[in-house]
Amino acid sequence: MAEEREKLVQVRHLVQTFNPGKKSEVRAIQDVSFDIYRGETLGLVGESGSGKTTTGRAIIRLYKPTSGEILFDGNDIAGLHNGSKQMKEFRREMQMIFQDPYASLNPRMKVKDIIAEGIDIHHLAKDDADRDAQVANLLQLVGLNPDHATRYPHEFSGGQRQRIGIARALAVQPQFIIADEPISALDVSIQAQVVNLLKNIQEQRNLTYLFIAHDLSMVKYISDRIAVMHYGRIVELSTADEVYNHPLHPYTQSLLSAIPIPDPEKQKNA
Amino acid sequence: MADYKITADSFKPAHIAKEQQEKLGTDNMTFMQDALRRLRHNKMAMISLWIIIAFIVISVLSIWISPSNPNTQHLKWNNLPPKIANWSIPGFRGYGVSAGEKVNVYAQNNVPKNVWFVLGTDSLGRDIFSRILVGTRVSLFIAFMATLFDLTIGVVYGLISGWKGGMVDTVLQRIIEIISSIPNLVVAILMLLVFKPGLTSIIIAIGFTGWVTMARLVRAQTLQIKDQEYVLAARTLGESSVKIAMKHLIPNLSSTIIIQTMFTIPTAIFFEAFLSYIGIGIPSPTASLGTLLSDGQKNFRFLPYQMVYPAIVISVLMISFNLLADGLRDAFDPRTTR
Amino acid sequence: MRERIYYDASAENDGAERSMVEITPGHFVFASEDEIQGYKDQAAKYAEAEQK
Numbered sequence: 091m092a093e094e095r096e097k098l099v100q101v102r103h104l105v106q107t108f109n110p111g112k113k114s115e116v117r118a119i120q121d122v123s124f125d126i127y128r129g130e131t132l133g134l135v136g137e138s139g140s141g142k143t144t145t146g147r148a149i150i151r152l153y154k155p156t157s158g159e160i161l162f163d164g165n166d167i168a169g170l171h172n173g174s175k176q177m178k179e180f181r182r183e184m185q186m187i188f189q190d191p192y193a194s195l196n197p198r199m200k201v202k203d204i205i206a207e208g209i210d211i212h213h214l215a216k217d218d219a220d221r222d223a224q225v226a227n228l229l230q231l232v233g234l235n236p237d238h239a240t241r242y243p244h245e246f247s248g249g250q251r252q253r254i255g256i257a258r259a260l261a262v263q264p265q266f267i268i269a270d271e272p273i274s275a276l277d278v279s280i281q282a283q284v285v286n287l288l289k290n291i292q293e294q295r296n297l298t299y300l301f302i303a304h305d306l307s308m309v310k311y312i313s314d315r316i317a318v319m320h321y322g323r324i325v326e327l328s329t330a331d332e333v334y335n336h337p338l339h340p341y342t343q344s345l346l347s348a349i350p351i352p353d354p355e356k357q358k359n360a
Numbered sequence: 361m362a363d364y365k366i367t368a369d370s371f372k373p374a375h376i377a378k379e380q381q382e383k384l385g386t387d388n389m390t391f392m393q394d395a396l397r398r399l400r401h402n403k404m405a406m407i408s409l410w411i412i413i414a415f416i417v418i419s420v421l422s423i424w425i426s427p428s429n430p431n432t433q434h435l436k437w438n439n440l441p442p443k444i445a446n447w448s449i450p451g452f453r454g455y456g457v458s459a460g461e462k463v464n465v466y467a468q469n470n471v472p473k474n475v476w477f478v479l480g481t482d483s484l485g486r487d488i489f490s491r492i493l494v495g496t497r498v499s500l501f502i503a504f505m506a507t508l509f510d511l512t513i514g515v516v517y518g519l520i521s522g523w524k525g526g527m528v529d530t531v532l533q534r535i536i537e538i539i540s541s542i543p544n545l546v547v548a549i550l551m552l553l554v555f556k557p558g559l560t561s562i563i564i565a566i567g568f569t570g571w572v573t574m575a576r577l578v579r580a581q582t583l584q585i586k587d588q589e590y591v592l593a594a595r596t597l598g599e600s601s602v603k604i605a606m607k608h609l610i611p612n613l614s615s616t617i618i619i620q621t622m623f624t625i626p627t628a629i630f631f632e633a634f635l636s637y638i639g640i641g642i643p644s645p646t647a648s649l650g651t652l653l654s655d656g657q658k659n660f661r662f663l664p665y666q667m668v669y670p671a672i673v674i675s676v677l678m679i680s681f682n683l684l685a686d687g688l689r690d691a692f693d694p695r696t697t698r
Numbered sequence: 699m700r701e702r703i704y705y706d707a708s709a710e711n712d713g714a715e716r717s718m719v720e721i722t723p724g725h726f727v728f729a730s731e732d733e734i735q736g737y738k739d740q741a742a743k744y745a746e747a748e749q750k
Contacts, residue, residue, distance in 0.1 A: 147592075150596055152592055152595060152596065173600070177598070178598045181596065181597060181598035182598070184596075185596060185597075186592075186593070186596050188589040188592065188593060189589070190589055193588050193589045193590065194589035194590055194593060195590055196590040196594075196607070196608050196611070196612070197391065197612070198390075198391055198611040198612055199607070199608075199611075204590075207594065207597055207599065207607075208597040208598070211597055211598050211599055211603075212598065242390065242391070255593070258593065258597075262597065
């Protein structure tokens with residue numbers, strides 16, 4: 091629930107164009123603006139190609155925005171240079187959880203090194219013992235066994251790998267996490283586990299989430315507010331209930347009409 | 361046949377202890393251990409590996425231990441066929457063909473009883489076996505240097521080109537295109553303008569062009585890897601480019617790099633042999649596999665052993681490296697599970 | 699049968715100027731001047747249905 095109205099992230103007229111000026115120019119984001127309040131979960135939905143993943147990656151500065159402002163905690167991060175001190179500090183505050191559990195972990199690294207990479211970069215551990223302790227804590231937090239620290243990613247299932255990715259993001263103690271389709275590649279029964287884990291962690295650590303997905307029903311479960319994207323623009327933005335029950339923009343209505351109902355009897359007759 | 365009625369009561373939830381739920385079934389193996397285990401099952405690759413190791417060990421030992429001085433000429437004992445002591449192994453009894461008849465050449469030339477040459481002597485009476493040892497040593501040394509260039513220049517060039525992308529990549533690639541469009545032979549000849557023919561000029565010629573394939577392969581792989589989510593994750597964590605290259609790129613490039621070096625080696629060996637064969641490589645009197653082939657070829661009609669044995673050595677060396685490289689590629693990149 | 703609504707994207711290409719407009723408090727829609735009234739009416743219909 092959004093009880094505090096302090097704005098943690100403010101996106102103003104964000105534009106992201108790839109290969110500008112060339113024949114292969116792609117306008118992934120065409121002037122997008124929205125705010126994310128501290129403590130809330132903003133869901134960002136859209137189909138493939140809508141620009142939602144690009145938006146997430148632009149906010150976390152994996153791309154340099156073509157134009158526009160991204161204010162984090164009041165500071166504009168859109169113009170930060172890679173490798174600058176401010177960029178490094180900012181990297182601790184905002185983290186990302188990725189979509190593909192089979193590509194988001196380096197297959198040649200042990201789980202503990204994967205999780206502790208952020209700890210090492212930002213010097214968050216006093217010594218090796220401290221580092222191991224932090225990793226063990228994080229593994230337990232995400233529901234894994236601390237013994238797993240010395241294993242390699244290929245020994246884990248998709249759901250377990252996603253949890254390792256969550257532990258990695260939490261290791262630097264960020265305020266804001268962008269979850270880029272974190273459950274799209276998982277089996278349905280595991281999806282619920284991971285989403286509930288994210289909800290619990292959010293409460294425990296007072297985190298703010300941007301939850302990017304294409305599955306509207308799952309997004310409704312976890313989000314306070316939802317923004318609907320289409321062709322690089324936001325077409326509708328409101329509370330989760332409003333978007334789900336009272337959709338106004340025809341695109342939102344078409345998305346909702348496509349959601350399958352799990353009960354076969356109801357699905358046939360609805 | 362009884363009809364079973366399956367009702368909701370037929371099922372009870374299974375109770376698995378929480379620890380059991382997260383238990384992992386496989387052994388704890390790194391990628392390398394797993395790959396080496398696969399390599400061991402490949403007989404051809406293992407045979408090749410042992411042959412190569414044997415060559416390396418013998419070559420290194422030959423620096424100190426050698427049947428005779430490879431450059432000493434025994435003009436009275438020239439063109440002697442292979443003979444191993446007084447044993448009766450066919451082909452190694454010191455017999456040759458003279459005027460259409462099988463003749464004990466050693467006796468014919470009044471060679472003392474205790475003097476014999478395992479692989480015979482050449483036209484200047486030099487022990488061919490010792491010369492082959494020296495030649496192999498030279499070839500392996502050149503192979504080692506070529507690998508060094510591959511690993512240093514090639515890998516770094518490819519990494520920078522692939523990682524940076526954009527203008528940097530375009531410029532670096534144009535440079536490679538220019539370098540690779542000059543035939544190796546021309547480069548080698550140009551080197552002769554600056555350096556005297558010998559090991560240095562050959563190594564520099566290889567250093568100039570030999571790393572290009574590695575750079576291209578590393579660049580292609582880097583372009584693929586850098587868009588992988590685990591590399592993106594490293595960037596979001598704030599990892600520097602250099603650390604990303606060391607922790608994430610190179611370990612995942614290692615298969616490509618190792619396999620490519622195994623292919624570079626036979627190319628380098630052959631390049632040296634070829635240059636020496638046409639006379640612009642290692643100058644006489646130093647032995648090299650190429651000069652041995654060249655000298656041996658002159659007497660091939662009547663004294664085939666002078667060319668056959670060096671040819672066998674160079675062929676076995678090259679085939680072994682190629683087979684090992686194939687085996688490594690299968691081990692690192694299993695397409696089908698057995 | 700449940701009705702599947704298909705979105706006709708050509709409606710976007712009419713060249714009209716659109717921006718995020720607050721139709722009801724907290725509920726924004728990307729709309730042009732002409733479309734605002736239509737959305738407000740729709741929102742009102744929803745509110746009526748809720749009352750019943």
